[in-house]
Amino acid sequence: RGNRSLQHMIDTMPVLLAALFAVGPVLPFPALILVVVYVIGRISHSIGYSTKGYGGHAPGFLLSFLSVSVLEGLLAMIFFKAISF
Numbered sequence: 905r906g907n908r909s910l911q912h913m914i915d916t917m918p919v920l921l922a923a924l925f926a927v928g929p930v931l932p933f934p935a936l937i938l939v940v941v942y943v944i945g946r947i948s949h950s951i952g953y954s955t956k957g958y959g960g961h962a963p964g965f966l967l968s969f970l971s972v973s974v975l976e977g978l979l980a981m982i983f984f985k986a987i988s989f
Contacts (some may be wrong), residue, residue, distance in 0.1 A: 909961065910949040922939060923975045930982050935975065942971040 913929025920942060928935040952960035 905953045905957065907945075909946075909953040912949070913946050914915045916968070918970050922973065923972070923979045927975055927982060938971045938975050938978075942968050942978060945971060962978055 920939075924935055924939065945964045947964070949961045949964030949968060952962070952964050
């Protein structure tokens with residue numbers, strides 16, 4: 905189960921990194937907070953999945969998913985703000 909949790913993290917990491925490199929220079933503090941929430945969520949996901957099995961990973965998954973989603977939303981906001989002069 906720990907390996908499966910690690911594989912889920914590897915699957916979502918490219919999206920996080922791409923959004924982070926685009927959002928970070930424009931909004932550094934919100935990006936930092938979202939990365940910290942993502943890390944806490946992934947740690948919670950791994951611990952919950954390893955100890956409780958399927959279903960124990962849900963709180964960590966929710967944290968990590970929401971942080972990446974908000975980061976993507978910030979990226980969209982930056983994009984639309986940039987093209988609307």
